[in-house]
Amino acid sequence: MPHKLLGLTAVFAFRLITATILAALTAMVPGQPSHTGAYNVVKYSVAIEVNDTTSHITGNAGIRVITGGEASEIILDLVSVNSDGAGMTVDSVLKDGTRAGFTHEADRLVLPAPATDTTVTAKYRVYYNGIVDDGLIISTNMYGDRTFFADNWPNRAHQWFPCIDHPSSRAEVDFTITAPSHYQVIATGLLQKRINLPGNRTAHYWSSSVPVPTKVMVFGAAPFAVEYNGYIDTIPYSNWVYPQNACEGFASFSATPGILRFFTDLLGPYPFEKVANVQSTTRYGGMENAGNIFYHEAAVAGERDLEYLIVHEMAHQWFGNSLSETDWPHLWLSEGLATWLTDWYYMQKHGEQALRERMQSHRQRVTGFANTRLAPVVDHHPGKLTDMLNPNSYQKGSWVLHMLRRKIGDELLLEGIAQFYKAYQIGHACTEKFMNVMEEVSGTDLEEFFDDWLYSAGHPVLSKNTSFSNGRLTMELVQTQQHKMAFTFPLDIRFVFEDGSEQDHTFDIIFRRHEFVIDMPSEPARIILDPDTWLLYELI
Structure with a gap:
């Protein structure tokens, strides 16, 4: 009513x-x-x-x-x-x-x-x-x-x-x-x-x-x-669409109440006076304007499912609007966090395997972008500010949080994100502030992690060579990227044998070149790097 x-x-x-x-x-x-x-x-x-x-x-x-x-x-x-x-x-x-x-x-x-x-x-x-x-x-x-x-x-x-x-x-x-x-x-x-x-x-x-x-x-x-929908809990909620597509426009925003409650449970109280979804004729597909989110007219009028766009823009009400980046090089604190929070929502709805597939798609975007412009996520020389709307700020930002999830665990990552928001809401912060909160919450030194994935350009580019003899497999793994001597990361490798059995091993990669010798019952039929999609890398 x-x-x-x-x-x-x-x-x-x-x-x-x-x-x-x-x-x-x-x-x-x-x-x-x-x-x-x-x-x-x-x-x-x-x-x-x-x-x-x-x-x-x-x-x-x-x-x-x-x-x-x-x-x-x-x-x-x-x-x-x-x-x-x-x-x-x-x-x-x-x-x-x-x-x-x-x-x-x-x-x-x-x-x-x-x-x-x-x-x-x-x-x-x-x-x-x-x-x-x-x-x-x-x-x-x-x-x-x-x-x-x-x-x-x-x-x-x-x-x-x-x-x-x-x-x-x-x-x-x-x-x-x-x-x-x-x-x-x-x-x-x-x-x-x-x-x-x-x-x-x-x-x-x-x-x-x-x-x-x-x-x-x-x-x-x-x-x-205009459709006035009463309240989502205590927050006034409305939808504003063009009259010619009113029915489909109103229907396209139906997921909003559940999405808002998802984020209030995860991050804390909604920070603005209202929630309004607005069909608009503007530059971007979605723009997270505080309390009234603008969606491109064609997205609202078409058959596209808007749920995950709504999730992304709603996440921005906390990260991007209430807590903004101190300066443009730290844009990933808005876009990367909103992208990861969308991925987290997606996983809660569809499961871990669906998230892995989504992260694989993100990885392709990130590695492809690095082949056209090699730059760190925290980029002090982006050219035009609009050039920062790139996979580094979005998908790589999400990947950094995904890898941090593996490093410190779900509970500490979610607690850290919530504590970061609580500390800097209705304000702004930089990447160093985020790292400090994460270190305090997790009790882990994260300086090398942040240096590798946010302040350094690119990602690991790996080559592997294997040989098998006398029940032992020898694997040479080399980081071949030219811009950085070596990234530090754990690497999962799955060895699959002809009878369908598997062996999983995890190696701590700290040098440019590693050689591993592993006892095997027979020569593996397949060798799968990063089988569970925890690493941002490229294999050549």
């Missing part, structure tokens, strides 16, 4: 106070974008008006900044007008209600900092307008209807509002979206009110008290069919 979305609960009011304090304290965390210095944005109040005819928007953004008094200026990201006339023009700026000077060039908006030696809060209001070229996708959907969807990842929010456009900076956000009245509007947080305005326009007020990075604070406006 449909339920109207409610206002903020006491839980989120508590989070509001806690998260504001945390945001202020993280202003100078290593990995923070260099221009933030001794300040941090703790809240955005973004008002945008869109129209039915052009890509021109008018907007004003309230920006609340906490500064420790060391900043001489406040620098925000906001796209400048380019040679084609697209981009934003700043009309005026208010600082604490008084008109203030500013400069805006080279995609940087520079505002005057408070003249103080103590920690203070400054409130700015930036009035601007311009033609949107990216970040806010204004287009027509697959049915020819005009739509507006924010599509901020990785750092495209500044294409349509002034902000610190980096995953380490997080803030609360309010959106006031004014649009022609035939549009429905969905945005981060909870709907507070709608106001009908002259000229057949409606203003939609959404508010969130949970600080998030700009990459996942969004709105969407389209002719939606």
Whole structure:
């Protein structure tokens, strides 16, 4: 039965106070974008008006900044007008209600900092307008209807509002979206009110008290069919799809309640005020925007089973949204963890053998990618940020966790992931922080493991040669990869004989070349490396 979305609960009011304090304290965390210095944005109040005819928007953004008094200026990201006339023009700026000077060039908006030696809060209001070229996708959907969807990842929010456009900076956000009245509007947080305005326009007020990075604070406006499904436990749940495919669209999200409960049991309470699945006309197949997940229009309208895409994007609500990477080289903490959590869900549903087949598919993606671009998972030189959407961040990240599962066991791995989230939720962390938590939980030194699989490029490339004589099998195993002398890992080998019997042996590989001599009843008919799919490697 449909339920109207409610206002903020006491839980989120508590989070509001806690998260504001945390945001202020993280202003100078290593990995923070260099221009933030001794300040941090703790809240955005973004008002945008869109129209039915052009890509021109008018907007004003309230920006609340906490500064420790060391900043001489406040620098925000906001796209400048380019040679084609697209981009934003700043009309005026208010600082604490008084008109203030500013400069805006080279995609940087520079505002005057408070003249103080103590920690203070400054409130700015930036009035601007311009033609949107990216970040806010204004287009027509697959049915020819005009739509507006924010599509901020990785750092495209500044294409349509002034902000610190980096995953380490997080803030609360309010959106006031004014649009022609035939549009429905969905945005981060909870709907507070709608106001009908002259000229057949409606203003939609959404508010969130949970600080998030700009990459996942969004709105969407389209002719939606909306299904309010009441609550998943205490979380409001709704689906927003295009009217032309409403029946199949609503049905495609039916797995959502079970998926949400799976993750709350595994990781802890859901971190945002609502769950909304949204059919969208954007760049990506799925985008984990906080509390309102955008799915590409074709995926929702087609016959594709969305269950595992929903699982992946739901996992991001914990890893990627509530706990973000400190900086882009650590993207695997979002994408790799979400991929592994999807794999874990898949195993719980289909069993270990199904997981092995899935990991074998991942392995092919990873080794294939390494043959085109050899780079570590923690990649400080990716080229474009979008180039990090590659098998290293996704499938190899999952493989690292899969191998860590073997090293420390299921129970400790799951405990470590939960403890990592608990320690850094509503915040951000880097790979070293993750390693530290895992070492503490498992009591195991993991530095060599992390160096091999996350900070080093590639994977073991193995060759083997065998001979059999006088009841003994001699095996030479060589790591042939050129980029690294040797990886360290356990290697399982299964020897299968003509009568169907088997012998399993595990060898600790620490050198580039090993030779093993093993007593055998007869020469094996087959030799299978890694029979249970625990190792990321390539055999030549």
